[in-house]
Amino acid sequence: RKEVEQDPGPFNVPEGATVAFNCTYSNSASQSFFWYRQDCRKEPKLLMSVYSSGNEDGRFTAQLNRASQYISLLIRDSKLSDSATYLCVVTSGGFQKLVFGTGTRLLVSP
Amino acid sequence: NAGVTQTPKFQVLKTGQSMTLQCAQDMNHEYMSWYRQDPGMGLRLIHYSVGAGITDQGEVPNGYNVSRSTTEDFPLRLLSAAPSQTSVYFCASSYSRTNSNQPQHFGDGTRLSIL
Numbered sequence: 001r002k003e004v005e006q007d008p009g010p011f012n013v014p015e016g017a018t019v020a021f022n023c024t025y026s027n028s029a030s031q032s033f034f035w036y037r038q039d040c041r042k043e044p045k046l047l048m049s050v051y052s053s054g055n056e057d058g059r060f061t062a063q064l065n066r067a068s069q070y071i072s073l074l075i076r077d078s079k080l081s082d083s084a085t086y087l088c089v090v091t092s093g094g095f096q097k098l099v100f101g102t103g104t105r106l107l108v109s110p
Numbered sequence: 111n112a113g114v115t116q117t118p119k120f121q122v123l124k125t126g127q128s129m130t131l132q133c134a135q136d137m138n139h140e141y142m143s144w145y146r147q148d149p150g151m152g153l154r155l156i157h158y159s160v161g162a163g164i165t166d167q168g169e170v171p172n173g174y175n176v177s178r179s180t181t182e183d184f185p186l187r188l189l190s191a192a193p194s195q196t197s198v199y200f201c202a203s204s205y206s207r208t209n210s211n212q213p214q215h216f217g218d219g220t221r222l223s224i225l
Binding site: 002004008034041042043044045046049087097098099100101102103 | 143145150151152153154155158168200213214216217218219
């Protein structure tokens with residue numbers, strides 16, 4: 001079983017739609033949680049950290065459920081520019097050792 | 111600031127050849143790491159360093175060596191290239207070795223093909 005699991009998608013949505021991605025992780029000792037965004041053939045970039053109380057950054061909302069070891073990302077009012085792969089990332093075995101999910105691909109169409 | 115700079119961007123090697131992938135950062139970051147990204151596998155940690163003179167193995171270290179003689183540089187050496195090492199390699203850095211909420215800054219990547 002992979003340490004971080006994501007639905008690979010792709011999720012095809014029209015502009016303006018709301019879309020949600022989920023991620024599960026297996027290491028209950030994981031301390032920190034993130035969503036990264038990766039455009040085609042580019043480097044990953046931090047989208048947002050995920051906090052236990054849930055957090056929002058503009059159109060993006062992240063939630064963490066430690067009991068269920070589950071992380072989510074909600075994107076409201078999707079834009080064409082949101083088309084990318086979204087990587088769920090957790091720390092494991094040490095503060096900065098990141099474990100990446102394989103990513104969920106999002107395609108937003110006009 | 112240039113951020114994290116990786117060279118080369120593309121490289122083709124023959125099986126058995128050796129080479130060094132360069133990574134440099136100008137942000138005075140303590141923590142640096144190397145990942146490889148393969149289809150369907152996600153990014154996997156190869157080696158990491160928490161400061162000059164200190165390195166450790168990640169998830170997939172076999173076939174690779176690293177050193178950290180300065181804060182700025184963290185080269186990755188392929189000792190004897192194998193086709194299984196065909197991948198995209200990313201170098202990343204972050205400010206603090208102890209604060210896990212620090213974002214990782216990635217380089218542009220090196221696309222490596224082993225024939």
